[in-house]
Structures are given as C-alpha cells and as structure tokens.
Amino acid sequence: MAESGEWYFEYHIQKDRFGLLGDVASVLGMLSINIVTVSGVHDRRRGFLLQVNDPARIDTLQAMLSQVDNIIVTALRPPHLMDRLALKHGKLIEREVDDAPYKTYKFTRDDLGLLVDFVGEHLKLSGNQVMGIRGMPRVGKTESMVAASVYAGKRWTFVSSTLLKQTLRTDLTDDELSTDDHVYIIDGIVSTMRGNEDHMRLVRRVLRLNAPKIIEHPDLFVQRTEFSWNLFDRVVELRNSMDEEITYQALEDPLMEG
Structure with missing residues (x-):
C-alpha cells in the first residue's frame, strides 16, 4: 500500500527539447508538490516520486500537464512496488x-x-x-x-x-x-x-x-x-x-x- 501522500508520476517524451524537465518541475512547484525522486525509467520516459499534501492538487496537476507540449502522461497513481523499483534502478x-x-x-x-x-x-x-x-x-x-x-x-x-x-x-x-x-x-x-x-x-x-x-x-x-x-x-x-x-x-x- 502506498504511503500517505505519495504519488508516482511518469511521462513519455514525444519530442525532447532543452528545458522540458524544468517546465515540468515548474508546474509541480506552482502546486507546492514536492519531488522526492526523479529518474529516467525507460528510453524517452521519466518517472517521479511525488509528495502531495492535498490530494486535490493531483487533479489540478493532471489538467495542467495536458497543456505541456511534447509529453504524454503514462502514469499518475499511488506508487506500486514496480514503480519504486523502476525509480531505484532507472529501468522498467x-x-x-x-x-x-x-x-x-x-x-x-x-x-x-x-x-x-x-x-x-x-x-x-x-x-x-x-x-x-x-x-x-x-x-x-x-x-x-x-x-x-x-x-x-x-x-x-x-x-x-x-x-x-x-x-x-x-x-x-x-x-x-x-x-x-x-x-x-x-x-x-x-x-x-x-x-x-x-x-x-x-x-x-x-x-x-x-x-x-x-x-x-x-x-x-x-x-x-x-x-x-x-x-x-x-x-x-x-x-x-x-x-x-x-x-x-x-x-x-x-x-x-x-
């Protein structure tokens, strides 16, 4: 079972560009969502372990991420075992x-x-x-x-x-x-x-x-x-x-x- 307030966030990079990670981090910062871990988990895919105090911010995050060019959100959920292992080892x-x-x-x-x-x-x-x-x-x-x-x-x-x-x-x-x-x-x-x-x-x-x-x-x-x-x-x-x-x-x- 996921620890209270933890979420796994993963996205696929459609077209990489300079500053893309910074854009995503800025969105998280605007919502006061803490990045606990970030790692490349697959070719052109990046995963995050997030700490969220207010679960309602996840809905807002999802809406805001839909406006970020060049990425597709592939996971936004309480972390599974395999999510944690992917972050630890950098591989799905x-x-x-x-x-x-x-x-x-x-x-x-x-x-x-x-x-x-x-x-x-x-x-x-x-x-x-x-x-x-x-x-x-x-x-x-x-x-x-x-x-x-x-x-x-x-x-x-x-x-x-x-x-x-x-x-x-x-x-x-x-x-x-x-x-x-x-x-x-x-x-x-x-x-x-x-x-x-x-x-x-x-x-x-x-x-x-x-x-x-x-x-x-x-x-x-x-x-x-x-x-x-x-x-x-x-x-x-x-x-x-x-x-x-x-x-x-x-x-x-x-x-x-x-």
Missing part, C-alpha cells in the same frame, strides 16, 4: 502481456540487481506463494534466488538443486520446516527426472507449506507432474539478452544445469 520491469494464466516478468543479466530486489520484495510477503523462474543454464537463476532470499532476510533450503552438487532431499529437519523465515527452492528438472517417490512426496509436502517457494524450470515441472500453471503466482524469466530463446533441448541431463 518488462511484463509479458498474453493469455497465460500466470504473470510473467522479463529480465536480463544486466538487470540482476533489479531482479534480486523484485523477487526479494515478494519473498518478504507472508503466506503461501509459488514463483517460477525460467532461463538457460548458467544464466544465474539459482544464485539470483539465493541473493533474493538474503535480501528478504530469509533462509533458503534446497529441496533439489545442482548449484554446488546434485541435491535431492527426501526429508527436512524440524528447523527447515519452520516456515516463518524460509524460502524453499526446487529444481523442476532434477526433481522430475531424478527424484524418486520419496523425494516427490517431500516436494508435494513443501508445496503445501505456508511459505514462499521458487521452482526453477516451471515448464518441465508442469509437464511432468500433476500440477498446472495455476500453482504459480508469477513467473520470472532471466536471459543473457532479451532476444535469447529459452529452450530445453540442452537440458535433457539435469547435471548440465550448474
């Missing part, structure tokens, strides 16, 4: 818009700091949630999820993994089942291709826990288990570059996913 998070039953967010290796903050903020949330992460081998999926757990102040437990050596757990200790401060990480390839029934029984138990879970390679996990995409609250994709295709032909052997 790309969201896949399609008919998939889950929310998909795209990142590249250049965005690892943004990815860690994005995942970490969600891991701070209480209760049951499942996040999938897609990407090719050695792109940094597992390391990013561990870093996000640290960011969120939580301990991570590998139910299955190949980060250091192949991990296939068949049980967890009482301490590891303490869900208040844990994140559970499952490698969908290792679990479904190498896991026996005892391991899969543990996976199902973990998925019922009231705690955050991260499943690497969610596509293959869905293909090879009884679970559907409805299991996932969101999916993140990590690529070396935005034009890289995520395929699974090279992942037939889970030991390749170091």
Whole structure:
C-alpha cells in the first residue's frame, strides 16, 4: 500500500527539447508538490516520486500537464512496488502481456540487481506463494534466488538443486520446516527426472507449506507432474539478452544445469 501522500508520476517524451524537465518541475512547484525522486525509467520516459499534501492538487496537476507540449502522461497513481523499483534502478520491469494464466516478468543479466530486489520484495510477503523462474543454464537463476532470499532476510533450503552438487532431499529437519523465515527452492528438472517417490512426496509436502517457494524450470515441472500453471503466482524469466530463446533441448541431463 502506498504511503500517505505519495504519488508516482511518469511521462513519455514525444519530442525532447532543452528545458522540458524544468517546465515540468515548474508546474509541480506552482502546486507546492514536492519531488522526492526523479529518474529516467525507460528510453524517452521519466518517472517521479511525488509528495502531495492535498490530494486535490493531483487533479489540478493532471489538467495542467495536458497543456505541456511534447509529453504524454503514462502514469499518475499511488506508487506500486514496480514503480519504486523502476525509480531505484532507472529501468522498467518488462511484463509479458498474453493469455497465460500466470504473470510473467522479463529480465536480463544486466538487470540482476533489479531482479534480486523484485523477487526479494515478494519473498518478504507472508503466506503461501509459488514463483517460477525460467532461463538457460548458467544464466544465474539459482544464485539470483539465493541473493533474493538474503535480501528478504530469509533462509533458503534446497529441496533439489545442482548449484554446488546434485541435491535431492527426501526429508527436512524440524528447523527447515519452520516456515516463518524460509524460502524453499526446487529444481523442476532434477526433481522430475531424478527424484524418486520419496523425494516427490517431500516436494508435494513443501508445496503445501505456508511459505514462499521458487521452482526453477516451471515448464518441465508442469509437464511432468500433476500440477498446472495455476500453482504459480508469477513467473520470472532471466536471459543473457532479451532476444535469447529459452529452450530445453540442452537440458535433457539435469547435471548440465550448474
């Protein structure tokens, strides 16, 4: 929930010119609206975090901005999580818009700091949630999820993994089942291709826990288990570059996913 009096303001620059930012700042100053943060958040797009004492001034601001040449207002709202991250990192998070039953967010290796903050903020949330992460081998999926757990102040437990050596757990200790401060990480390839029934029984138990879970390679996990995409609250994709295709032909052997 946004803090009282805070608004996120974003505009697209149709035609850049000297003094454009000053014009916008002047409009804000005339209305006694304080600029807390300003940042370029995308090519030809600028974002602001504003402090507004009188909400009625937002309506006036919107009317006045319609008279400013060369910009289109793309957002004027109480700030969301992604708005704050865009201002912090100077980049918008790309969201896949399609008919998939889950929310998909795209990142590249250049965005690892943004990815860690994005995942970490969600891991701070209480209760049951499942996040999938897609990407090719050695792109940094597992390391990013561990870093996000640290960011969120939580301990991570590998139910299955190949980060250091192949991990296939068949049980967890009482301490590891303490869900208040844990994140559970499952490698969908290792679990479904190498896991026996005892391991899969543990996976199902973990998925019922009231705690955050991260499943690497969610596509293959869905293909090879009884679970559907409805299991996932969101999916993140990590690529070396935005034009890289995520395929699974090279992942037939889970030991390749170091």
